Amino acid sequence: MTTGRPPQIVAFGGGGFSMEAGNPLLDDYVLSLAERERPKVCFVPTASGDADHYVVRFYRTFSTRCETSHVSLFRRDRGDGAVEGDLEAHLLRQDVVYVGGGSVVSLLGAWRAHGLDRVLRSAWRRGVILCGLSAGSLCWFQEAVTAFHGAPTVVRGLGLLPHSNCVHYDGEPERREEYRRFVGDGVTPGYAADDGAALHFVGRDLRRVVSSRPRARAFRVEPRAGDVIEEPLPVSYLGDARLDLAVA
Amino acid sequence: MTVRERLRGEPQILAMGGGGFTMEPDNAALDDFALSLVRVPEPRILFLPTASGDPTAQITAFYARFARRASATHLSLFRRHGSSRSLADIVLEQDVIYVGGGSMRNLLAIWRAHELDQLLVEAWRRGIVLAGLSAGAMCWFAGGVTRSGGPLEVIEGLGLLPGSFTVHADGEPERLPVWLAAVRSGELPGGWAADDGVGLLFRGTRMTRVVSSRPGTAALRVDAVGDELVRHRIEPELLGADPAHPPTPASLPVPDDIRELRELRQAMRRS
Numbered sequence: 001m002t003t004g005r006p007p008q009i010v011a012f013g014g015g016g017f018s019m020e021a022g023n024p025l026l027d028d029y030v031l032s033l034a035e036r037e038r039p040k041v042c043f044v045p046t047a048s049g050d051a052d053h054y055v056v057r058f059y060r061t062f063s064t065r066c067e068t069s070h071v072s073l074f075r076r077d078r079g080d081g082a083v084e085g086d087l088e089a090h091l092l093r094q095d096v097v098y099v100g101g102g103s104v105v106s107l108l109g110a111w112r113a114h115g116l117d118r119v120l121r122s123a124w125r126r127g128v129i130l131c132g133l134s135a136g137s138l139c140w141f142q143e144a145v146t147a148f149h150g151a152p153t154v155v156r157g158l159g160l161l162p163h164s165n166c167v168h169y170d171g172e173p174e175r176r177e178e179y180r181r182f183v184g185d186g187v188t189p190g191y192a193a194d195d196g197a198a199l200h201f202v203g204r205d206l207r208r209v210v211s212s213r214p215r216a217r218a219f220r221v222e223p224r225a226g227d228v229i230e231e232p233l234p235v236s237y238l239g240d241a242r243l244d245l246a247v248a
Numbered sequence: 249m250t251v252r253e254r255l256r257g258e259p260q261i262l263a264m265g266g267g268g269f270t271m272e273p274d275n276a277a278l279d280d281f282a283l284s285l286v287r288v289p290e291p292r293i294l295f296l297p298t299a300s301g302d303p304t305a306q307i308t309a310f311y312a313r314f315a316r317r318a319s320a321t322h323l324s325l326f327r328r329h330g331s332s333r334s335l336a337d338i339v340l341e342q343d344v345i346y347v348g349g350g351s352m353r354n355l356l357a358i359w360r361a362h363e364l365d366q367l368l369v370e371a372w373r374r375g376i377v378l379a380g381l382s383a384g385a386m387c388w389f390a391g392g393v394t395r396s397g398g399p400l401e402v403i404e405g406l407g408l409l410p411g412s413f414t415v416h417a418d419g420e421p422e423r424l425p426v427w428l429a430a431v432r433s434g435e436l437p438g439g440w441a442a443d444d445g446v447g448l449l450f451r452g453t454r455m456t457r458v459v460s461s462r463p464g465t466a467a468l469r470v471d472a473v474g475d476e477l478v479r480h481r482i483e484p485e486l487l488g489a490d491p492a493h494p495p496t497p498a499s500l501p502v503p504d505d506i507r508e509l510r511e512l513r514q515a516m517r518r519s
Contacts (some may be wrong), residue, residue, distance in 0.1 A: 049301020049326035074301040074351050077395035084398065102326045106298075109361025110354045115399070149362075152334030 005127030013193025043195030047102030164190030191223035256375030265442025299350030353396030411439035431490030438471035
């Protein structure tokens with residue numbers, strides 16, 4: 001089965017229903033990529049430990065206009081409304097897999113233990129759109145900066161995107177310095193995104209940067225001439241009516 | 249060496265088949281027993297709710313039980329704890345580390361991803377008491393039986409304790425046959441089955457006591473000898489069996505099906 005879509009990932013620096021109540025711009029953008037009247041969207045809240053309140057907010061946000069479901073890796077025994085049985089078959093049928101925030105280290109550990117890393121890789125190849133914020137952004141990259149246990153460190157992600165990633169770039173000044181230092185020390189060059197900015201990759205390449213906030217920024221961070229440069233990327237603010245016209 | 253460190257003894261693990269604050273809100277016997285294993289006057293206890301994904305209800309129940317009994321904290325591996333202290337500093341200053349139930353596969357995978365498994369082994373070696381129920385008990389053994397993937401299946405543990413362990417022997421009776429079959433086939437080494445409310449205390453790697461918070465419960469030692477399973481029932485010491493305060497039926501609710509199973513079992517023993 002194929003979706004007819006290329007592999008796509010939309011990686012939010014922060015934002016979407018869980019961080020920007022009342023601002024649906026990033027979530028709407030992802031749904032528009034599905035090109036379906038009622039897209040199938042599956043929520044994967046592993047990084048939060050499948051927090052109930054998070055799952056509820058997902059359904060509140062999407063259930064009126066999408067075919068919604070969620071995967072729980074903590075309650076495989078009880079169901080609790082999550083997908084039961086063959087996770088792989090279910091995930092491969094989706095238009096969008098939406099990965100929530102939390103701890104990227106815990107997320108990767110649990111995914112690998114359940115074989116979800118492999119399943120999501122094949123979903124991506126078949127054109128299931130993968131998106132997420134924070135840990136749900138970091139996980140797709142080769143390397144990612146996390147500050148979960150205090151000081152920022154670099155972890156290996158799934159490596160679908162051969163870049164590094166740093167999220168909440170505006171939120172924590174320490175992360176910004178550390179990310180540049182890491183890239184200077186040999187971490188894969190990559191992309192940083194503020195809260196409200198989302199990096200849209202088609203295949204392995206960055207296609208565009210969109211935002212739900214007029215001033216949200218994103219950067220390419222790479223070594224150049226013995227230094228590490230932080231090059232601002234053009235960002236399309238999704239709340240701008242003129243942009244809608246341009247896209248149409 | 250601090251006074252706290254000098255007061256630590258040999259490695260101890262309290263493995264519960266079920267019970268404690270997450271399952272017995274009105275019965276603190278097992279949790280008090282866990283605290284009684286340390287010698288410091290104001291013990292520090294750390295709760296690890298990893299196997300259930302750090303649910304708020306479990307964390308709240310932990311503090312409700314332990315806040316007045318000990319210096320109680322919890323460690324989240326899903327929400328940032330806002331502390332810049334290393335995991336090693338947090339773990340190795342404890343007197344008791346208490347592990348909740350849930351998905352054993354997630355528990356071990358997430359601990360390993362954070363390298364917490366090695367720290368817990370180190371804590372055990374240093375004489376910090378490890379206690380836990382269900383997934384939080386089986387994890388210390390060579391293996392057990394889990395529903396982490398939905399259906400019951402055999403799972404490997406950290407292997408600090410020799411032998412296998414299976415939990416909720418009375419509360420979830422469908423576990424026992426899966427475990428017995430695995431012991432018979434050699435997939436799991438021989439070991440113990442524990443009812444809800446039953447705790448096995450290990451000093452070093454030797455099982456030294458079996459205690460219980462509920463009357464009528466038991467532990468079972470099972471070994472494969474040739475093609476046969478040799479079973480040995482162990483009667484636990486009933487905790488808090490204070491004649492002045494006998495446990496009331498209201499504080500020890502036993503579902504009908506479990507009561508029936510226990511009666512059946514007792515009848516089988518008599519015959």
